Amino acid sequence: MNPLDNANQTIGVGVGVTVVLVVLYVAATGAAANADWVGVVIRWLHFLAGITWIGLLYFFNVVNAGFMKSLDGPTKNIVIPKLMPSALAWFRHGATVTVLAGLLLYFYHYGQNMTSTGAIAVGIGGLLGIIMWANVWFVIWPNQKKIIAAVSSTAQAGTPAPAEMAGWGRTALLASRINFMLSIPMLFFMAAGSHLTH
Numbered sequence: 001m002n003p004l005d006n007a008n009q010t011i012g013v014g015v016g017v018t019v020v021l022v023v024l025y026v027a028a029t030g031a032a033a034n035a036d037w038v039g040v041v042i043r044w045l046h047f048l049a050g051i052t053w054i055g056l057l058y059f060f061n062v063v064n065a066g067f068m069k070s071l072d073g074p075t076k077n078i079v080i081p082k083l084m085p086s087a088l089a090w091f092r093h094g095a096t097v098t099v100l101a102g103l104l105l106y107f108y109h110y111g112q113n114m115t116s117t118g119a120i121a122v123g124i125g126g127l128l129g130i131i132m133w134a135n136v137w138f139v140i141w142p143n144q145k146k147i148i149a150a151v152s153s154t155a156q157a158g159t160p161a162p163a164e165m166a167g168w169g170r171t172a173l174l175a176s177r178i179n180f181m182l183s184i185p186m187l188f189f190m191a192a193g194s195h196l197t198h
Helices: 007-029 037-070 073-110 117-157 165-192
Strands: none
Touching: 037 073, 037 165, 073 117, 117 165
C-alpha cells in the first residue's frame, strides 16, 4: 500500500522524514546541546496547523466561493455534502491547533517580557488570530453546518432548500471574507515580531 494514497498516512510519513532529518542534522551539527527543542516543536506545530487553516481559508475565498457560484443546484447537492464536511473539519481543527500552539509559543517566548516590541507585534497578530478562530467556530461553522444538512436533505429526499439557506451562506461568506482580510495584517505582525525588536 502506498502511503501517498492516503492523506493521513502521508502526514505520518512526513513526520517520520522530519524525525530522520532532525537526527541527521543533530549528528552533523551537534546542535542538540543548547537547542531549544520545546520551542522548535511548538513553533513547528503552530506553522503546520496555521498553514492548514490559512491555506483552506484562502482556498475557500479565492477558489471555492467563485466555483460554487458557477454550479447549478443539482451539482451543488452532490459537491457540498462530499467536499465541505471534510474541508471544514480540517479548517476548524486547524484553527484550534494554530491558536492553542500559538498561545503556548507566545507565553513560552514572551512570558517574562510581554512589553517588548516583538511581543507586542506577535500579540497583535495573535489577537487577530483569536478573532479569526472565534469567527470560524461561532459564525462560519454553525452556518455551514446548517447548509450541509439542508443540501444533504435536498439531495436525499428531494425536499426544497429552506428559504433561510441563502442567509446562512451570506453570513458564512462575510465572516470568511473578514477572516481573509484579517489574515493579511495577522501574518504581517506574526512575521514582524522577530524583526521589530530593539
